[in-house]
Amino acid sequence: MTGMLASVDCLDEALLIEALDVDIIDLKQPARGALGALDVADVAAIVAALRPDTVVSATIGDLPMRPDLVGAAVAGMAATGVDYVKIGLFPGGDWSGSIAAAGRFADKQSLIAVLFADAQPDFSVVPLLAQAGFRGVMLDTMDKSGGSLTDWQSLERLERFLSLAREHALLTGLAGSLRLADVPGLLPLAADYLGFRGALCRQHNRVAALDPARIDAIRALFSKVEVGGCVDCGPA
Numbered sequence: 001m002t003g004m005l006a007s008v009d010c011l012d013e014a015l016l017i018e019a020l021d022v023d024i025i026d027l028k029q030p031a032r033g034a035l036g037a038l039d040v041a042d043v044a045a046i047v048a049a050l051r052p053d054t055v056v057s058a059t060i061g062d063l064p065m066r067p068d069l070v071g072a073a074v075a076g077m078a079a080t081g082v083d084y085v086k087i088g089l090f091p092g093g094d095w096s097g098s099i100a101a102a103g104r105f106a107d108k109q110s111l112i113a114v115l116f117a118d119a120q121p122d123f124s125v126v127p128l129l130a131q132a133g134f135r136g137v138m139l140d141t142m143d144k145s146g147g148s149l150t151d152w153q154s155l156e157r158l159e160r161f162l163s164l165a166r167e168h169a170l171l172t173g174l175a176g177s178l179r180l181a182d183v184p185g186l187l188p189l190a191a192d193y194l195g196f197r198g199a200l201c202r203q204h205n206r207v208a209a210l211d212p213a214r215i216d217a218i219r220a221l222f223s224k225v226e227v228g229g230c231v232d233c234g235p236a
């Protein structure tokens, strides 16, 4: 079963998503970038206000690949009580040092690496993530005005990514300006989760407020596709 991840930027949004029974609440500040971080104190306060069984992730921000910055940011986010810390692997810089710096927290904190589909990432990093103790890997997009995940990666290449990650026992996620129309095509790939922000917001604007009707529409689509195939998925 593929789960649904919804990115939120404050406690009110987190409580709304929790009430709608979405599988993973992802704490981030979209106004600060693709993986813009919320302040650590705000993340800790949101985690404390949610039900103990609510699954929560948080991003460390759009950081350059510098081991000192990545290590410090993971340390801060790991102390908040989130279930997963998401670390963007942005182009350039010291990937292996940054992966190792994050990996030092892998015993105590589940780490998810984020590769950027619009940067055409080299999937050969996937085994290195597993060796460093990461719990999962996902694809997202850096440039939120440049099209969705499926504009950047073919279904065949997404399948290759997912199967490589599974070979290494990593959780898998797909995101990147996903639209309602992307969901029926992506669910059969059976990633562990699909992630959304823009598609859940008014006017598909990821820095605008959440729109409960859009959240419901996407959530309903998951159920339709999961139960025996997508025979009535609405407009694609």
Ligand SMILES: O=C[C@H](O)COP(=O)(O)O
Pocket: 005, 007, 026, 140, 141, 144, 175, 176, 177, 178, 195, 196, 197, 198, 199, 206
């Ligand atoms: O982790 C998922 C992201 O927040 C997706 O954001 P987006 O749908 O605006 O690209």
